[in-house]
Amino acid sequence: MTKNQYIPFASKIEKVIRHTQTEYTFRMHFDGAKEKVKPGQFFEISMPKYGEAPISVSGIGDDTIDFTIRRVGVVTNEVFEHYEGDSLLIRGPYGNGFQFSDYDGSELIVVAGGTGVSPVRGVIDHYAHHPEAVDGMTAIVGFKSPDDMLFRDDLKYWDAHIDLRMTVDSAKGQPGYREGFVTAVVPELTPKNLANTKAIVVGPPPMMRFTIAGLIELGIPEENIWLSQERKMCCGLGKCGHCKIGNTYVCIDGPVFPYLKSKTMVD
Amino acid sequence: MGYIADREQFSDFIDKLKEDYEIWAPKKFKGGGRFSDTDAVRYAVIESPDEIELNEKSAYSWKEAVLPPSETLFYFAENHAGETEGPAKKKLVFLRSCDLAAVKRMDQIYMKNGDPDYYYERRRKDMAFALIGCSESCENGFCVSMQSNMADNYDFSVDLVDGHYRLDCKKEAWDELLKMAGAASADVVPQRVTENKVKVNIPEDLSYKVGMSSMWDQYDSRCINCGRCNLVCPTCTCFTMQDVFYDDNGKVGERRRVQASCMVDGYTDVAGGGSYRQKNGQRMRFKTLHKVLDFRERFGYQMCVGCGRCDDICPEYISFSNIINHLEDGMKEVRGND
Numbered sequence: 001m002t003k004n005q006y007i008p009f010a011s012k013i014e015k016v017i018r019h020t021q022t023e024y025t026f027r028m029h030f031d032g033a034k035e036k037v038k039p040g041q042f043f044e045i046s047m048p049k050y051g052e053a054p055i056s057v058s059g060i061g062d063d064t065i066d067f068t069i070r071r072v073g074v075v076t077n078e079v080f081e082h083y084e085g086d087s088l089l090i091r092g093p094y095g096n097g098f099q100f101s102d103y104d105g106s107e108l109i110v111v112a113g114g115t116g117v118s119p120v121r122g123v124i125d126h127y128a129h130h131p132e133a134v135d136g137m138t139a140i141v142g143f144k145s146p147d148d149m150l151f152r153d154d155l156k157y158w159d160a161h162i163d164l165r166m167t168v169d170s171a172k173g174q175p176g177y178r179e180g181f182v183t184a185v186v187p188e189l190t191p192k193n194l195a196n197t198k199a200i201v202v203g204p205p206p207m208m209r210f211t212i213a214g215l216i217e218l219g220i221p222e223e224n225i226w227l228s229q230e231r232k233m234c235c236g237l238g239k240c241g242h243c244k245i246g247n248t249y250v251c252i253d254g255p256v257f258p259y260l261k262s263k264t265m266v267d
Numbered sequence: 268m269g270y271i272a273d274r275e276q277f278s279d280f281i282d283k284l285k286e287d288y289e290i291w292a293p294k295k296f297k298g299g300g301r302f303s304d305t306d307a308v309r310y311a312v313i314e315s316p317d318e319i320e321l322n323e324k325s326a327y328s329w330k331e332a333v334l335p336p337s338e339t340l341f342y343f344a345e346n347h348a349g350e351t352e353g354p355a356k357k358k359l360v361f362l363r364s365c366d367l368a369a370v371k372r373m374d375q376i377y378m379k380n381g382d383p384d385y386y387y388e389r390r391r392k393d394m395a396f397a398l399i400g401c402s403e404s405c406e407n408g409f410c411v412s413m414q415s416n417m418a419d420n421y422d423f424s425v426d427l428v429d430g431h432y433r434l435d436c437k438k439e440a441w442d443e444l445l446k447m448a449g450a451a452s453a454d455v456v457p458q459r460v461t462e463n464k465v466k467v468n469i470p471e472d473l474s475y476k477v478g479m480s481s482m483w484d485q486y487d488s489r490c491i492n493c494g495r496c497n498l499v500c501p502t503c504t505c506f507t508m509q510d511v512f513y514d515d516n517g518k519v520g521e522r523r524r525v526q527a528s529c530m531v532d533g534y535t536d537v538a539g540g541g542s543y544r545q546k547n548g549q550r551m552r553f554k555t556l557h558k559v560l561d562f563r564e565r566f567g568y569q570m571c572v573g574c575g576r577c578d579d580i581c582p583e584y585i586s587f588s589n590i591i592n593h594l595e596d597g598m599k600e601v602r603g604n605d
Binding site: 002006052073087205231234244247249 | 345505524527539541
């Protein structure tokens with residue numbers, strides 16, 4: 001008999017990390033996370049009474065997974081009513097996630113905006129800790145303002161170990177920040193070998209569109225670009241239909257897609 | 268084996284089946300129609316063969332037998348979730364060829380797109396199907412164009428001709444029941460529609476490019492995104508999760524899945540207020556291409572079975588077969604402009 005994948009299981013909140021007023025990371029217990037979960041995959045967080053929301057994994061420990069959640073809807077509001085030691089009901093992991101083998105040995109560029117940093121945090125962090133696995137690593141991350149920065153501790157580590165470039169839409173008068181969009185940074189990149197340069201782009205749809213246009217302008221082959229799509233996955237199992245784009249189900253075929261595939265997908 | 272049974276014999280046969288099966292069939296509800304003094308034909312659990320509507324087409328399809336419009340998945344009590352009980356009885360569903368073809372589409376999504384679906388499977392695995400023959404084409408159907416007029420994966424077929432039930436039984440165990448009921452052997456072939464008044468033509472080079480044509484614009488205003496077309500469709504599979512909590516104890520409740528419609532607001536909402544396909548014309552394009560393009564790309568055959576129920580139910584008299592037939596003009600408009 002088929003397994004009932006709709007019933008969530010309780011997972012304990014081991015730690016809550018506060019990034020901004022509205023964005024916290026919830027570190028959840030998940031046995032064997034390191035083997036079972038990949039960056040870019042997602043879980044359904046289940047709040048009885050409020051429903052479910054698909055949330056990407058923003059970090060993977062030996063037996064923990066992180067969800068970096070912005071308080072924007074009924075489900076996520078309710079998640080914020082939970083504290084360390086409480087449990088949340090979750091189910092997953094779902095989706096394909098990023099495959100390190102796609103990027104090993106390349107000159108890797110990761111461009112991410114706002115909460116779009118969450119799904120790629122595991123990728124950036126992996127190569128920041130294993131710089132020898134790539135032939136150079138650049139991360140361009142953008143936030144609305146210094147107050148909206150996520151993963152401050154990671155940013156420090158990344159800044160020391162990889163080429164990190166950060167932008168803020170507005171510095172709100174604070175010194176030391178570069179104002180502007182991530183798209184403005186892309187033309188400044190100087191990859192050594194374009195054919196071996198690979199890129200991952202995650203963020204709001206217009207940001208992804210313009211960033212990818214910039215990367216192609218730079219000469220990076222289209223087949224070397226990946227992105228992650230955000231849709232409303234109600235089931236995560238290829239059934240409910242909400243995330244379907246053309247002949248593709250984002251939940252089971254994605255959410256990570258090669259750009260060559262993604263550019264043919266029309267909502 | 269073929270049989271001819273009179274009313275008594277057929278009734279005996281159904282009574283025997285009722286020991287193991289819940290019988291789902293189209294049934295006429297007097298005065299239950301959408302306009303005054305009209306009847307409704309819908310699916311219901313029936314007790315006697317006289318209740319089975321063998322002539323008129325049902326407004327809603329067979330699918331509620333396997334996918335209830337609202338289905339409780341499990342109950343919550345604080346942080347515990349308890350699964351609902353499965354169906355107590357097997358189901359025998361009376362349905363026409365178009366709907367029988369739709370069973371395959373429903374199975375495709377629920378059993379073969381990713382892992383099998385637990386709740387679907389537990390209903391579906393014990394289901395049997397009785398084909399209702401079609402002596403003539405229904406008004407808006409285009410089953411011949413969609414090649415769903417000859418579906419033959421039934422357990423038995425039934426045609427009521429001159430007061431006699433003509434049956435083609437494929438299940439040996441049920442052959443015995445029919446013989447016991449006294450049905451006479453005969454050569455029986457279910458009645459089939461071989462021509463519809465409505466015909467559709469799907470362009471061979473149909474592609475997503477057709478989304479750029481102006482053919483969808485009229486639906487921005489004509490379509491009122493009520494979603495009825497999706498709910499009556501025998502092949503529409505989408506659902507949305509819905510949590511319900513009890514008034515007298517807010518810690519206890521249930522999670523349901525309810526049928527969803529890609530035409531209705533909210534279907535694509537993502538966190539933070541974003542959504543895709545705001546215009547009704549874009550939603551019409553999305554639905555149309557699912558039915559006649561992208562399902563085929565993914566699974567190798569067309570999703571739409573041409574039952575025409577979407578045309579029957581649309582309060583704005585939008586015809587889906589007309590839309591399909593306009594795809595050629597739509598493609599003409601966009602061919603070549605890459």
